[in-house]
Amino acid sequence: MGKLTLYGIDGSPPVRSVLLTLNALGLDFEYKVVNLMTGEHLKPEYLKINPLHTVPTLADDGFFINDSHAINAYLVSKYGKDDSLYPKDLQKRAIVDQRLHYDSSVLIGTGRALTTPLREGKTEIPRARFDALEEAYKTLDLFLESNDFLAGKELTIADFHIIAGLSTIMLIHDVDATKYPKLASWLQRIRKLPYYEEANGSRLSTIVDFVKSKKFTIV
Amino acid sequence: MGKVTLYGIDGSPPVRSVLLTLNALGLDFDYKIVNLPAKEQLKPEFLKMNPLHTVPTLDDNGFYLYDSHAINSYLVSKYGKDDSLYPKDLQKRAIVDQRLHYDSSVVTSTGTAITHPLFWENNSEIPQARIDALEGVYKNLNLFLESGDYLAGDSLTIADFHVTAAMTGFVVFLPVDASKYPKLAAWVQRIKELPYYEKANGSPSQQIIEFIKSKNFTIV
Numbered sequence: 430m431g432k433l434t435l436y437g438i439d440g441s442p443p444v445r446s447v448l449l450t451l452n453a454l455g456l457d458f459e460y461k462v463v464n465l466m467t468g469e470h471l472k473p474e475y476l477k478i479n480p481l482h483t484v485p486t487l488a489d490d491g492f493f494i495n496d497s498h499a500i501n502a503y504l505v506s507k508y509g510k511d512d513s514l515y516p517k518d519l520q521k522r523a524i525v526d527q528r529l530h531y532d533s534s535v536l537i538g539t540g541r542a543l544t545t546p547l548r549e550g551k552t553e554i555p556r557a558r559f560d561a562l563e564e565a566y567k568t569l570d571l572f573l574e575s576n577d578f579l580a581g582k583e584l585t586i587a588d589f590h591i592i593a594g595l596s597t598i599m600l601i602h603d604v605d606a607t608k609y610p611k612l613a614s615w616l617q618r619i620r621k622l623p624y625y626e627e628a629n630g631s632r633l634s635t636i637v638d639f640v641k642s643k644k645f646t647i648v
Numbered sequence: 649m650g651k652v653t654l655y656g657i658d659g660s661p662p663v664r665s666v667l668l669t670l671n672a673l674g675l676d677f678d679y680k681i682v683n684l685p686a687k688e689q690l691k692p693e694f695l696k697m698n699p700l701h702t703v704p705t706l707d708d709n710g711f712y713l714y715d716s717h718a719i720n721s722y723l724v725s726k727y728g729k730d731d732s733l734y735p736k737d738l739q740k741r742a743i744v745d746q747r748l749h750y751d752s753s754v755v756t757s758t759g760t761a762i763t764h765p766l767f768w769e770n771n772s773e774i775p776q777a778r779i780d781a782l783e784g785v786y787k788n789l790n791l792f793l794e795s796g797d798y799l800a801g802d803s804l805t806i807a808d809f810h811v812t813a814a815m816t817g818f819v820v821f822l823p824v825d826a827s828k829y830p831k832l833a834a835w836v837q838r839i840k841e842l843p844y845y846e847k848a849n850g851s852p853s854q855q856i857i858e859f860i861k862s863k864n865f866t867i868v
Contacts, residue, residue: 480788480791481750481788492739494742494743494746495746496745496746496749496750496753498745498749499742499743499745499746499748499749500742502741502742502745503738503739503741503742503745506738506741507738519722519725519726520711520722522721522722522725523713523718523719523721523722524713524718526715526717526718526721526722527713527714527715527718529749530715530717530718530748530749530752531700531715533749533752533753534715534752534753534756534757537753538753538757568699568700571699
């Protein structure tokens with residue numbers, strides 16, 4: 430078996446979702462930092478392995494995949510000792526898939542709608558974007574209504590995607606535990622995973638500094 | 649075992665992607681229209697099945713599922729005579745999954761940025777930047793097609809169904825320039841030749857296309 434290489438940058442939630450999966454699976458891998466600020470992702474060598482020039486990209490012995498959800502599903506299916514992180518049971522899998530697409534189609538965009546203005550140096554963020562985030566918190570709380578984890582009774586890669594995104598966006602707008610008690614206790618539960626700090630928690634410092642340096646008003 | 653029931657509305661591209669899958673699989677199914685403008689999706693009976701009140705929603709003998717990508721993957725895995733529409737081979741599947749998430753994260757939002765103001769805010773002026781973003785999608789789709797006749801390779805998969813359904817409305821705003829995006833133009837034709845295309849996507853999309861045209865939009 431060849432080497433696994435993850436191309437990415439700590440600031441990216443999708444990259445951290447893959448770091449969580451790799452750590453959960455106990456896999457050896459190389460982590461190559463792609464400096465998005467200096468346009469490293471636009472260089473020919475990177476475009477060759479990912480023409481969409483996004484992070485993360487995974488290289489598995491010459492096979493290249495992009496999109497964090499596709500990467501995580503692949504890693505569990507190929508290297509998992511069991512299928513618990515991405516169940517093979519059709520109904521269980523369908524629910525995980527729905528959560529993954531909720532991440533892709535709603536959560537990622539909702540988070541970006543708040544961080545992009547800050548990165549562009551804007552000091553005013555429309556209230557509607559915070560309302561959209563509150564709506565997302567409400568939905569996630571609903572997903573957790575009858576279960577300890579986002580897609581059911583067990584931890585899956587869905588939890589990794591959401592914690593990576595949430596831990597980032599909460600630095601701008603916190604989760605109100607009185608409004609979203611299930612979401613709040615889920616946050617605590619995930620932070621207790623033995624690899625959480627290594628894969629996600631310790632990698633938020635650049636974002637913490639970034640958010641602290643930005644003054645903004647909600648309009 | 650009873651038939652599956654699909655809840656949706658013809659105008660919705662994600663719903664049509666499921667119609668394409670159901671037809672491709674040759675499955676019998678019930679199709680129940682959910683009147684979105686009349687807010688039928690907010691009724692308690694629908695919320696019970698799908699608290700996110702979106703379409704499509706699938707009822708498979710009491711198992712409720714939503715998100716078109718999750719639905720299509722599930723249908724092929726459960727009812728497909730073979731796995732060609734959603735291959736089990738890990739590398740092939742990873743490519744399909746990446747296309748599905750490209751649909752969720754880029755294709756859909758690029759389209760909504762154009763249609764939402766037009767449909768729901770009575771604004772018929774579309775900023776050029778949003779059409780440029782759509783052209784960016786065409787460029788990437790053309791790139792995906794460099795490795796095969798279909799979006800995820802040499803064989804038809806559910807990835808083709810999602811993007812076809814979205815493209816049906818997109819081309820009203822921005823026709824595919826075959827000289828710039830020859831692979832994409834050829835793929836659009838190839839999909840139209842599927843025997844179930846008319847039934848699953850062609851005719852159901854007529855009304856929404858007419859609706860878009862009736863808005864007399866301008867690109868500013």
